[in-house]
Amino acid sequence: MDAVTPLTAAAPAKRARRKQARPGELLEAALALFVEKGYAATRVEEVAARAGVSKGTLFLYFPSKEELFKAVVRENAGRHVADAMREVAGYTGTSAELLREFIQRWWTQYGGTPAAGLTKLIMSEAANFPDLAQYYQDEVVQPSHALVRRIVQRGIERRELRDVDLNLAAHLIVAPLVQLVTWRFSMAPCCPAGLLPEPLALLAMHADMVVRGLRRE
Amino acid sequence: MDAVTPLTAAAPAKRARRKQARPGELLEAALALFVEKGYAATRVEEVAARAGVSKGTLFLYFPSKEELFKAVVRENAGRHVADAMREVAGYTGTSAELLREFIQRWWTQYGGTPAAGLTKLIMSEAANFPDLAQYYQDEVVQPSHALVRRIVQRGIERRELRDVDLNLAAHLIVAPLVQLVTWRFSMAPCCPAGLLPEPLALLAMHADMVVRGLRRE
Amino acid sequence: MDAVTPLTAAAPAKRARRKQARPGELLEAALALFVEKGYAATRVEEVAARAGVSKGTLFLYFPSKEELFKAVVRENAGRHVADAMREVAGYTGTSAELLREFIQRWWTQYGGTPAAGLTKLIMSEAANFPDLAQYYQDEVVQPSHALVRRIVQRGIERRELRDVDLNLAAHLIVAPLVQLVTWRFSMAPCCPAGLLPEPLALLAMHADMVVRGLRRE
Amino acid sequence: MDAVTPLTAAAPAKRARRKQARPGELLEAALALFVEKGYAATRVEEVAARAGVSKGTLFLYFPSKEELFKAVVRENAGRHVADAMREVAGYTGTSAELLREFIQRWWTQYGGTPAAGLTKLIMSEAANFPDLAQYYQDEVVQPSHALVRRIVQRGIERRELRDVDLNLAAHLIVAPLVQLVTWRFSMAPCCPAGLLPEPLALLAMHADMVVRGLRRE
DNA sequence: TATGAATGAGACTTCATTCAT
DNA sequence: TATGAATGAAGTCTCATTCAT
Numbered sequence: 001m002d003a004v005t006p007l008t009a010a011a012p013a014k015r016a017r018r019k020q021a022r023p024g025e026l027l028e029a030a031l032a033l034f035v036e037k038g039y040a041a042t043r044v045e046e047v048a049a050r051a052g053v054s055k056g057t058l059f060l061y062f063p064s065k066e067e068l069f070k071a072v073v074r075e076n077a078g079r080h081v082a083d084a085m086r087e088v089a090g091y092t093g094t095s096a097e098l099l100r101e102f103i104q105r106w107w108t109q110y111g112g113t114p115a116a117g118l119t120k121l122i123m124s125e126a127a128n129f130p131d132l133a134q135y136y137q138d139e140v141v142q143p144s145h146a147l148v149r150r151i152v153q154r155g156i157e158r159r160e161l162r163d164v165d166l167n168l169a170a171h172l173i174v175a176p177l178v179q180l181v182t183w184r185f186s187m188a189p190c191c192p193a194g195l196l197p198e199p200l201a202l203l204a205m206h207a208d209m210v211v212r213g214l215r216r217e
Numbered sequence: 218m219d220a221v222t223p224l225t226a227a228a229p230a231k232r233a234r235r236k237q238a239r240p241g242e243l244l245e246a247a248l249a250l251f252v253e254k255g256y257a258a259t260r261v262e263e264v265a266a267r268a269g270v271s272k273g274t275l276f277l278y279f280p281s282k283e284e285l286f287k288a289v290v291r292e293n294a295g296r297h298v299a300d301a302m303r304e305v306a307g308y309t310g311t312s313a314e315l316l317r318e319f320i321q322r323w324w325t326q327y328g329g330t331p332a333a334g335l336t337k338l339i340m341s342e343a344a345n346f347p348d349l350a351q352y353y354q355d356e357v358v359q360p361s362h363a364l365v366r367r368i369v370q371r372g373i374e375r376r377e378l379r380d381v382d383l384n385l386a387a388h389l390i391v392a393p394l395v396q397l398v399t400w401r402f403s404m405a406p407c408c409p410a411g412l413l414p415e416p417l418a419l420l421a422m423h424a425d426m427v428v429r430g431l432r433r434e
Numbered sequence: 435m436d437a438v439t440p441l442t443a444a445a446p447a448k449r450a451r452r453k454q455a456r457p458g459e460l461l462e463a464a465l466a467l468f469v470e471k472g473y474a475a476t477r478v479e480e481v482a483a484r485a486g487v488s489k490g491t492l493f494l495y496f497p498s499k500e501e502l503f504k505a506v507v508r509e510n511a512g513r514h515v516a517d518a519m520r521e522v523a524g525y526t527g528t529s530a531e532l533l534r535e536f537i538q539r540w541w542t543q544y545g546g547t548p549a550a551g552l553t554k555l556i557m558s559e560a561a562n563f564p565d566l567a568q569y570y571q572d573e574v575v576q577p578s579h580a581l582v583r584r585i586v587q588r589g590i591e592r593r594e595l596r597d598v599d600l601n602l603a604a605h606l607i608v609a610p611l612v613q614l615v616t617w618r619f620s621m622a623p624c625c626p627a628g629l630l631p632e633p634l635a636l637l638a639m640h641a642d643m644v645v646r647g648l649r650r651e
Numbered sequence: 652m653d654a655v656t657p658l659t660a661a662a663p664a665k666r667a668r669r670k671q672a673r674p675g676e677l678l679e680a681a682l683a684l685f686v687e688k689g690y691a692a693t694r695v696e697e698v699a700a701r702a703g704v705s706k707g708t709l710f711l712y713f714p715s716k717e718e719l720f721k722a723v724v725r726e727n728a729g730r731h732v733a734d735a736m737r738e739v740a741g742y743t744g745t746s747a748e749l750l751r752e753f754i755q756r757w758w759t760q761y762g763g764t765p766a767a768g769l770t771k772l773i774m775s776e777a778a779n780f781p782d783l784a785q786y787y788q789d790e791v792v793q794p795s796h797a798l799v800r801r802i803v804q805r806g807i808e809r810r811e812l813r814d815v816d817l818n819l820a821a822h823l824i825v826a827p828l829v830q831l832v833t834w835r836f837s838m839a840p841c842c843p844a845g846l847l848p849e850p851l852a853l854l855a856m857h858a859d860m861v862v863r864g865l866r867r868e
Numbered sequence: 869t870a871t872g873a874a875t876g877a878g879a880c881t882t883c884a885t886t887c888a889t
Numbered sequence: 890t891a892t893g894a895a896t897g898a899a900g901t902c903t904c905a906t907t908c909a910t
Contacts, residue, residue, distance in 0.1 A: 474691030
C-alpha cells in the first residue's frame with residue numbers, strides 16, 4: 001500500500017484477512033457436519049466451533065441456518081461438470097479410453113474430495129428442501145447425465161459401441177459412482193476395513209464392465 | 218363399554234384387533250416419515266397422526282423416539298435375504314438367467330416396495346446411529362453381498378463367467394439396485410417424469426450389461 | 435351428563451376446565467405485564483409464570499409472542515363503546531347530566547379497570563405495531579370520539595351548549611380521561627400518594643369544567 | 652494526519668468540531684428512536700447509525716445503553732420550566748391572557764419540538780426505570796404543576812377566577828397538553844390526516860374552555 | 869388402553885458489549 | 890478517536906416425553 005512502510009504492508013490486517021476467509025471456513029465446516037449428521041441434527045454452534053468461531057459470528061455471515069445450508073449447496077454444486085464437458089468435447093481417443101479417463105477423473109476431481117459429501121447430503125435432504133433438490137437436479141444431475149450420454153453417443157457414432165438407450169446407459173454408468181460416494185459418507189465410517197473395496201480398483205473394474213457391456217461385438 | 222347397548226358390543230373385538238395392529242401401523246407410518254424427512258425432522262406426533270392414534274399412544278408401544286427408529290430398522294431389515302439365498306441354492310439354469318431372475322425378484326420383493334425406503338434411511342442416518350448401521354451391515358449388506366458373490370462364483374465355476382474379483386463384482390452388481398431405490402426416495406419426488414427411467418427397463422438393461430460384462434468370451 | 439352418576443357430573447374434568455380458562459388467564463397476565471414493562475421488555479416466560487403455567491403451555495394457545503400481543507389488544511379493545519352508544523341514544527336528561535353520567539360511567543366501566551391499561555399499551559407500542567394501532571383507531575378511538583361528538587351535538591341542538599367545533603370539543607373532553615389512565619399505568623406507581631388526585635374528584639371537576647366551558651351563556 | 656499533505660490539514664479542525672458535537676448528535680438520535688420504538692426495541696446500532704457513527708463509537712461516549720437512556724432524559728428534562736416560571740412571576744395582564752399565553756408558549760417552546768417526545772418516552776418506560784421516573788417527576792412534573800397552580804392561584808387572588816381546588820385544576824389544564832404530545836408521538840403517525848386536529852386550534856379552544864370553566868361569574 | 873394438556877431441555881437467533889486494528 | 894468483527898448471555902420457540910383423566 002505504501003512503499004515507505006513495507007513492514008506494515010506485509011500484514012495489512014489480520015482481522016481483515018480472517019473476514020475474507022470466514023465464509024469459506026464456515027461453509028467447509030458446515031458441509032462436513034451436514035453430510036455427517038444431516039441438516040436437522042447439526043447444531044449451528046457445532047458448525048461455528050468447527051470453523052473456530054463463536055455461534056454469533058456465524059450469523060454475521062449467514063442470516064440463518066437454512067441460508068447457510070443453501071449456501072453450502074450452491075457453493076459445491078456443479079463446479080466440475082463444466083470442466084469435464086470441455087475435456088470430452090476435444091477428446092480424440094477410443095470410447096474405451098474415454099470412459100476410463102472420465103471415470104478416473106471423476107474420482108480425483110470430485111468423488112474423492114470432501115465436496116462429494118454434497119451428493120449424500122442432497123439425497124438425504126431433498127424432501128425437506130425441494131427447491132435445493134431442483135437446483136441440484138438442474139446444475140449437477142442433468143449436466144452430468146448429458147455429459148455421459150454424449151460420451152456414449154460418440155461411441156455409437158464411431159461404431160465402437162452398441163446402439164443402446166442413452167438415458168438408461170447414463171444411469172447405469174453413473175450409478176456406481178454415486179453409490180461409491182454415498183457409501184463413503186454413510187456406511188463406510190462404521191464398517192472398518194476389509195469389506196470396503198479400494199475405490200480406484202472398483203472404478204477400474206466398473207469402466208471395464210461398462211466397456212464390455214456396451215461394445216459392439 | 219355398556220352392556221345395555223348391544224350395538225356397540227362389536228366394538229371391543231374391533232378395538233382388540235386394532236390394538237394388535239397398532240405397533241405395525243406405527244412402524245409403517247414411522248418408516249414412511251423417517252424415509253421422507255429424516256429422523257430428526259420427523260416429529261413423533263406426525264408418526265402418531267399418520268397411524269391414526271394420539272401422541273401418547275405411541276409411547277405406550279415404544280419407550281422413545283429412538284427405540285421406535287430402531288424398531289423400524291429391525292422390522293424391515295433382512296427379511297428377504299434368507300428367502301433369496303434358498304432360491305439361489307437350488308437354481309439350475311444358466312448364470313445369465315439367474316442374474317436376470319435375481320435382479321427382477323429383488324425389485325418385486327424389495328426395491329419396488331415401501332420397505333425399500335429403509336435403504337435410503339440407513340444411508341442418511343448411519344452416522345447418527347452407528348450401532349444400527351452395524352446391524353444393517355450384518356443383517357442386510359453382508360448377506361446380500363455374499364449372495365451375489367455366490368451367484369458370480371457359481372457362474373465362474375460353471376465356466377460361464379470370467380474369473381473376476383468377487384467382491385468388486387458384487388459391489389458393481391448391487392450399486393445400481395441401491396442407487397435406484399435411493400433415488401426413488403430422494404430426488405424422484407422432486408423431478409417430475411420424463412427423466413426418470415422405468416425401473417424394470419433399467420434393471421433389464423443392468424442385467425444385460427452385467428451378463429455381457431462378466432461372460433467368458 | 436348422566437343422571438345416574440351425579441357425583442362425577444359435578445367434576446366433569448378438572449383438566450378440561452383449565453383448558454377453557456387458560457387463554458383468558460394468559461391474556462390477563464399478558465395485558466398486565468405488557469402494560470407495565472412494554473412488549474419488548476416482557477418475556478413470554480414471565481407471562482406464563484404469572485398465569486401459573488410453563489413457557490411451553492403459552493405456545494399451545496398462542497403461536498407467537500406477537501400473536502399473543504395482538505390477541506391481548508383485540509380481546510380488550512372496544513368492548514364498552516357499543517354499550518355506551520346505546521345508552522346515550524336513549525338519554526332524556528340535560529346535557530350537563532349526560533356529560534357527568536358519561537364521564538362517571540367511563541371510569542367505572544373502563545378507566546378504573548385493568549382493561550384500561552390497554553390505552554397506555556397502545557400509546558407505547560403504536561409505532562411498532564402499526565396495524566394494531568390502526569385497529570385500535572378504528573375500533574376504539576373513532577367510535578369513542580363519535581360518541582362524544584354526538585353528545586355535544588345533542589346539546590347544541592337542544593340549545594344547551596354553544597355552537598363549537600365538535601371535533602375539537604371531543605378531543606378536549608376525552609383528553610383528561612385518557613391522561614388519567616395513562617398516568618395511572620405509568621407514573622402513578624412511582625409517585626406515592628399525596629400528589630395523585632382522586633380520580634372521581636378529578637373527573638367530577640372535569641365534567642364541571644366542560645359543562646361551564648361549553649354552555650350557552 | 653500527514654504534515655506533507657496540507658490539503659488534509661483542515662480535517663483535524665472539522666473532526667474536532669464533530670468530536671465535540673458527537674454526544675449531542677447521539678442524544679438527539681437516541682431520543683428520536685427511543686420515543687418511536689421504545690427503549691428495549693431500539694438497538695444501539697440504530698442510534699449510532701442515525702448519528703452517523705459506528706456502534707463502537709457510541710460506547711466511547713456512553714458506557715452502556717442504559718446510561719445513554721438516562722442521559723437522554725436528563726438532557727431533555729426540565730429545560731423550559733425555569734424560564735416559564737420567571738415569565739409568569741412578572742406577568743401583569745389578566746388571567747385569561749396569561750393562560751392563553753402560557754399554553755401558546757408551551758407549544759412553541761416544548762410541545763411542538765422534538766424534545767416533547769420525552770413525555771411519551773417517560774410515560775412508556777417509567778415502570779422499567781423508576782429512578783428516572785422519579786427524576787422526571789421532580790424535575791418536570793412537579794415544577795410544571797406548581798407553575799400552573801401559581802397561575803390559577805394568581806387568578807383567584809385577583810378575583811378573576813373561581814375558588815377551585817388548585818391541584819385538580821392544574822391536572823385538568825395540563826392533561827390536554829400532555830395528551831397532545833403523547834398522541835403526536837404514538838398514534839398520529841399511523842392515522843393519516845383529517846382526524847388530527849390542528850394543534851394550535853385545539854390549544855386555543857382549550858385555553859378558551861379553561862377560562863370559561865374557571866372564571867368567576 | 870387412549871388421550872392430549874402440560875412440561876422443560878435445547879435449538880435458533882438477536883444484540884449489547886468488547887477489543888484488535 | 891473510530892471502527893466493525895467477534896463474542897456470548899438471553900430471549901423466542903419447538904418438540905420429545907410425562908401424566909392426570
